[in-house]
Amino acid sequence: MSKSIHTITSTAVPLREENVDTDQIIPARFLKATSREGFGENLFRDWRYNSDSSPKKDFVLNNPIYKGSILIGGKNFGCGSSREHAAWAIKDAGFDVVVSSFFGDIFKNNALNNFLLPIAVSEDFLQTLFTAIQKDPATELTIALPAQTITLNNTGEKETFEINHYKKTCLLNGYDDIDYLLSIRSEIEKFEQTHS
């Protein structure tokens, strides 16, 4: 897993579906592993493969003209189950960024904890991205975390995105929350003494 994110320039894979729930991202029957690795092969399993495991030709991940480390989904991406396996599967399949107009809350946290950057853009900009990529699959996007911008390179259209300062620092530097929590253990112990 690549730790730390700074600036990413890549083509993108457009998944024009709304309410993509984590059961679609990784169905429950694939949650039986006890490690974090290898979930990418079953990413979007039932949309991507027929029951005989042959690829479904019309699914975007099976279309060789779409590639890159940015996945774009319709609104309410990652709703449903809290399974972090969904974020692991997307990351394991080679994505570093997921763009949507908004995300399920738990998925968003899970993504951030795995250095998978969830970027919420306006509904209009999301449609602009889908249209541009549909017209030309070679369209490149640039995501600059320091400036918090997402740019369509060929037209220069851009939007800024929100991320809290703490999380941004973590992503830029490869820190995780556990590192921070461990650093304040004595304060947690002090809190416990008066907490009832």
Add this chain to the structure above:
Amino acid sequence: MAKTLFEKIWDKHIVQTIKDGPSVLYIDKHLIHEVTSPQAFKGLEKRGMELFRPQQIVATVDHNVPTIDQHLPIKEELSRIQVQQLIANCKKHQVELYGLGHPYQGIVHVIGPELGITQPGMTIVCGDSHTSTHGAFGSIAFGIGTSEVEMVMASQCLLQTRPKTMRINVEGQLNKGVVSKDIILYIISQISASGGTGYFVEFAGSAIRSLSMEARMTICNMSIEMGARGGLIAPDETTFNYIKGRKFAPKGAEWDKKLAQWKELYSEEGARFDKEINIDAASIEPMITYGTNPGMGISVSGHIPALSAIEEKEKGGYIKSLSYMGLQAGAAVKGKKVDYVFIGSCTNSRIEDLRMVAAFVKGRKKADNVEVWVVPGSKQVEQQAIEEGIDKIFEAAGFHLRQPGCSACLAMNEDKIPAGKYCVSTSNRNFEGRQGPNARTLLASPLTAAVAAITGEIADIREFI
């Protein structure tokens, strides 16, 4: 300033707040199960760390366990390994585990409340989105991912940004045949599967206060299905009476002390919510879903929305969803033949749910075209059902009473609905493939599920009671 119930609990659990960042939230209880914990234990071990407060963690097995022959070794290899891994991890790290065969084993969100582990004013987390269930007791309870499970194991804390607050008031009397599952399915159908995203929701109003604890749990359980981080209900006499005397409930002087604290847990007059919604209980009818997200619900006697009623940009998804379900826009759902009925899950597998079904089913028989699975939420529910003779009623009706677990709610074990088949289910999600590849789920209350089992089709319970 007047505080909401949520703010009172949240503020009491803040260890510190990072400038321009999240807060460090202290967690009182951490529930774990076999599916979302192994990587967290592994992560801690990789850091060479012990669990910070193992006595604040309770473990059970529920997600992938079989619901028949639980005394035998689990046949499915990967499930067996996952369960064995949890047993080994709990032993190594001194975590209390209610494994298969233990009288307290069951679905994590059923056993917490029934053992008195879940109490008002607490912060409770679990690597499962339906942790929101515990909010029925006036606690802040929410689902987390495995990295967060590891954080709580390491520090008993989480870094959290405070969600916005919403209050949903349901006032008035419920109609005949309408139960708590119908209330929550109705709410989600009104505000959509994403209408609660970013919020923590308090459910209030006379219709909510009139509900039992089991019924309140059903409502809070499904708050995640409108995208909310969690749901909660102010504790009252119903709550206190439920908790009193349970295994891990406070006793003696400790009870009196806690009770006094719990009585302070309510939203004060004039407290401000970021959003408030009012619902008239009388407008709620028995509900059923027809699509592939929990917001796609209608009255059982209603019609699936016509294509013309759907916004232009939503039409593609709508058509795809109905095509998956094999249903027609504009059609009625009543009279539609079904193949399976599943009564179970952390939403509706408690003793009250089983009693409700048994009361209707007594003296009746299931239709020949349906298979009916009843999966109790816990060993204690199973035992109670046997003591009350509910098992005999189900047997006479041709229902299968199975053993406790999550079962066909998410079909991680063998309990899968076959491709293309219709299942009226008391669970919480009708996502594509949720109950098995290409299975078609229709979410409903235990009463609506019971009448579907008897008639073999979608029917309106009001015509039978």
